[in-house]
Amino acid sequence: MDNVWVTPKLDTAISPFDRGLTYGDGLFATMRSHNGVILFLDTHFSRLQQGARRLGFYWHPDRQFLTKLTEVAKLNPNHCIKLLITKGVGGRGYASPNMSKPTSVLSVSTIPSHYAQWQRQGISLSVSPVQLATQPLLAGIKHLNRLEQVLIKSQPLAENADDWLVLDIHNRVIGASMANIFAVFGNNICTPSMSYAGISGVTRGKIIEQLLDMGFNVDVCNITLLDIANADAVFMSNSLLHVVDVLNIDQLPFTPWSKSEALRCELLKSDKNQ
Known part of the structure; x- marks a missing residue:
């Protein structure tokens, strides 16, 4: 299994025009899996949603993404799971587009041994x-x-x-x-x-x-x-x-x-x- 997944379509690449890449327009959570689940997942989601609102966009995980997240946690029971959310693809310039679809990037890595x-x-x-x-x-x-x-x-x-x-x-x-x-x-x-x-x-x-x-x-x-x-x-x-x-x-x-x-x-x- 790959260690990185990108939505809206799982296992796709990030657009070079994504505002997270061009302007850092987004936020992320660093989470820990333990016994097959992610610790304090509800609180991580709540903080991501609050942060997204402060940055001027709406984010909510859909069912497909939640299924993938659950699967990743079960297959990687004691790992670092990073969830990165961007405002999505936008045009040239700092101003946000009127309508945008957030990008979610999920990655898994080992917890540093030290x-x-x-x-x-x-x-x-x-x-x-x-x-x-x-x-x-x-x-x-x-x-x-x-x-x-x-x-x-x-x-x-x-x-x-x-x-x-x-x-x-x-x-x-x-x-x-x-x-x-x-x-x-x-x-x-x-x-x-x-x-x-x-x-x-x-x-x-x-x-x-x-x-x-x-x-x-x-x-x-x-x-x-x-x-x-x-x-x-x-x-x-x-x-x-x-x-x-x-x-x-x-x-x-x-x-x-x-x-x-x-x-x-x-x-x-x-x-x-x-």
Whole structure:
């Protein structure tokens, strides 16, 4: 079986005039299959639909696409499944066509082998020299314009660092290069606001819900490096990693959070599809 499928007709090529290719006019979801189903699929769909509306188009998966997605998840039980949605084929120029048919691109890949090691051992971050611009009209959406992340990843990491901690141009902490961040202060847990930059991850939202169920206070707010320095623990999350402890940020050490493994287990249990 091929690893990429494109709609409206499955197994077809992407048009060179597709707005996702020409302008980055679209969005995507990175999902994880587990035990033959995709974790938090309903929430991923909801976020895609909300993001599409913010970008000015309507998207809804049809029955044929849902059948293919179900088949892919069953055949690839522990993989990364990426769903990319574009506004479809459009004419020349930035203005969107009056009528367009969205393009959906489904792809499957293996989960990076070092992610399991990160979950067991934690990771080290270094503050990125590349900062994120602020744009509230796009903030929170996992849109296709990822050039900032490309620039971040193009910088050479220090030998003892695994990933970047990224700030915006106002020196507010946003997250890792590909994950959301949480800072633990006793029974209070803070995660950066995504009002001006960054991605509001599906797993981030599920973690917030789970932390509240576990009796923690959760605050979504602006966080600085000074705030992070005073935290008891720091962890990060995305759909493939779930929960990973941050052991240090440059020369600043942190103790792994005692609740990380319990939170990771509760996340898997909380998905109603399991």
